[in-house]
Amino acid sequence: MRSKVKGLISIFDLTRGDIEAILERAALLKGERRAGLRRRGDLEDRILGLIFEKPSTRTRVSFEVAMLELGGSVISLNWNELQLGRGERIKETAEVLSSYIDAVMIRAYAHSTIEDFARYASIPVINGLSDLEHPCQTLADLMTIKEHKNKLEGVKVAWVGDGNNVCNSLIGGCALMGMELRVACPEGYEPEERVIRRIEAMGYDSNSTVRICRDVREAVSGADVIYTDVWVSMGEEADRARREEAFRAYQVNESVVNMAKDDVMVMHCMPVHVGEEMTEGVLNSDKSVILEQAENRLHTQKALLLSLLKESK
Numbered sequence: 001m002r003s004k005v006k007g008l009i010s011i012f013d014l015t016r017g018d019i020e021a022i023l024e025r026a027a028l029l030k031g032e033r034r035a036g037l038r039r040r041g042d043l044e045d046r047i048l049g050l051i052f053e054k055p056s057t058r059t060r061v062s063f064e065v066a067m068l069e070l071g072g073s074v075i076s077l078n079w080n081e082l083q084l085g086r087g088e089r090i091k092e093t094a095e096v097l098s099s100y101i102d103a104v105m106i107r108a109y110a111h112s113t114i115e116d117f118a119r120y121a122s123i124p125v126i127n128g129l130s131d132l133e134h135p136c137q138t139l140a141d142l143m144t145i146k147e148h149k150n151k152l153e154g155v156k157v158a159w160v161g162d163g164n165n166v167c168n169s170l171i172g173g174c175a176l177m178g179m180e181l182r183v184a185c186p187e188g189y190e191p192e193e194r195v196i197r198r199i200e201a202m203g204y205d206s207n208s209t210v211r212i213c214r215d216v217r218e219a220v221s222g223a224d225v226i227y228t229d230v231w232v233s234m235g236e237e238a239d240r241a242r243r244e245e246a247f248r249a250y251q252v253n254e255s256v257v258n259m260a261k262d263d264v265m266v267m268h269c270m271p272v273h274v275g276e277e278m279t280e281g282v283l284n285s286d287k288s289v290i291l292e293q294a295e296n297r298l299h300t301q302k303a304l305l306l307s308l309l310k311e312s313k
C-alpha cells in the first residue's frame with residue numbers, strides 16, 4: 001500500500017487506515033527483528049535529522065536505531081548547537097535543512113515551533129513531543145494495547161493524572177480507533193480543549209469517546225488499561241510544588257489497580273517518577289507493560305519512517 005502520510009505533527013494527521021497500516025507493518029518488523037533480521041536496505045541513502053530542544057532517552061535512541069537498522073543515517077542536533085539557539089529564524093532553518101536531509105524529527109517546547117518548521121520545510125516533519133502532543137508515543141501505545149487485547153475497538157482506557165501532551169495524542173488515537181477513554185484529573189489539569197473540539201468536529205460524541213472524571217474510581221472501574229504520566233512535564237518545573245499537591249490523590253498504586261478489570265494493563269510512556277505518579281509495586285507488577293511500550297517505539301517509528309521515506313523514494 002502506498003501511504004499518503006506526509007509527516008506526523010499531530011495524531012490527527014493520520015486516519016484510522018493510516019494507523020492500521022503502521023501497526024501492521026510494525027508488527028511484521030518486530031517479528032523479523034525477533035527472528036534476528038535487523039538490517040534492511042529500505043532507507044539506504046536517506047538521512048533523518050533529529051532536533052532536540054529538550055532531553056530525551058527513548059525518542060532519540062529509538063529514532064536513531066530505527067534509521068540505522070533500515071539502512072539510513074541520522075544527524076542528531078541539539079537546539080542550542082544550531083543557530084536556532086542564537087536567534088536564527090525557524091523559516092530559514094527549515095528551508096536550509098530541507099536541502100540537506102530527507103526528513104526531520106523535532107522535539108520542541110512549543111507545538112507552534114514544529115508547525116512553523118513544517119510550514120517552511122519541503123521534507124516530512126515528525127513531532128517527537130511538544131507541549132501539545134506526542135503522536136509517536138500514541139502509535140507505540142496503540143500497538144502495545146493491540147498486542148495484549150487483540151483488538152483496539154471498544155477497549156476502555158483510564159488516564160489517571162495530568163491531561164498533558166501524551167494524553168492529548170492518546171485521546172486522538174482512541175477516538176480514531178473506536179476506543180473509550182476516561183480521564184481522571186484534578187480541576188485545571190484537563191486535556192486541551194482544542195483536542196476535544198477536534199474530536200467533536202470529526203463527528204465523534206466527545207462524551208462517550210473521552211469523559212473527564214474527577215474521581216479516580218469512576219475512571220478506572222471496568223478499565224482494560226490504566227495509563228499515567230509524570231506530574232511535572234518538561235518545561236513545567238517551576239510549577240512543581242503546586243502540581244505535587246494537586247496530583248497527590250491521582251497516584252497509580254495497588255489500590256487503584258485493584259479497581260480495574262483483573263487483566264488490566266498498566267501503561268506509562270516513561271520516564272517514570274517512582275513514588276509520585278506510580279508506585280514501585282505497580283511498576284514492577286506483571287500488569288505493567290511499560291518496557292514493551294518503550295520497545296514498540298522502535299517498531300512503530302520504523303513503520304512510520306518507511307511510509308514517509310520509502311514510498312516517496
Ligand code: CP
Nearest residue numbers: 056057058059269270
Ligand atoms: N516517552 C518518551 O518520549 O521518552 P523520552 O523523553 O525519553 O524520549
Ligand code: NVA
Nearest residue numbers: 164229233234270271
Ligand atoms: N509529559 C512528559 C512526557 C515525556 C516523554 C513531558 O512532556 O515531559
